[in-house]
Amino acid sequence: MERHASCHCGKLVLHCTGEPAKVSLCHCFDCQRRTGSLFSVAAFFRRSSVELPAGMAKAFRRASASGFAVSFHFCPECGSTLWWEPERLPDLIGVAAGAFADPDFPMPQQAVWGDERHGWIELPPEIPLHARNPVKAAPPE
Template sequence: MRTASCACGQLNILCDGEPRLVALCHCLDCQRRTGSTYGIAAFFARDHVKAEGTANTYRRLSDGGHAITFHFCPDCGSSVFWEPERKPDAIAVAVGCFADPEFPAPTRFVWEERRHGWGVNPEAK
């Protein structure tokens, strides 16, 4: 069992088992959402996750045109998990919210045409 939490600990998501996929996204929306140059998501089967605490939601279209509903803590503002419309059987969890340096590395890299020129993907080492 893995637990991801917001910065204040009010919103948690419990994930049973290993992620199906860990993806690093360079899209401009992930850059804006994280305040970094990319976002990293771990995708788990929907029936293997359970949210605890209160969340507000924000829904928007992805760069690819599919809707995504983000769940974030109303107290500290951390974006903890989201529901991608194009993957209805999955929940995506912000890898940083696990606060686990041993978490599996990304295996998929997307929107690389939006990657900052000085940024390096882990597989390019």
């Protein structure tokens, strides 16, 4: 299986092979601000399964609640965030699920940061909702 994700203007395109290792929906305020929506859906692929576009993307790096930084890569032309690299998951690359523009894309396996979810959003019962992210130790100093 090969999938292509692109930014809004189409200048950045990712090529992903195989199925995502995990699809996760996040309700955190940081994802809400980043997307301009009420949540984000990430498809996490093995790094070896993703062909990144050369050179053009801009990056924004920030701390996260896990204690590990995350680098978000976006198109300098249209501003779409296309992928991110979470330090806490170094073997995975998160890709914005909506960037695949595929209504048959796999459903999220989990929802995180439910503590910051808008109360009127109802998820399908098959998606477990966690109050925060799964706990993982902070990086050594």
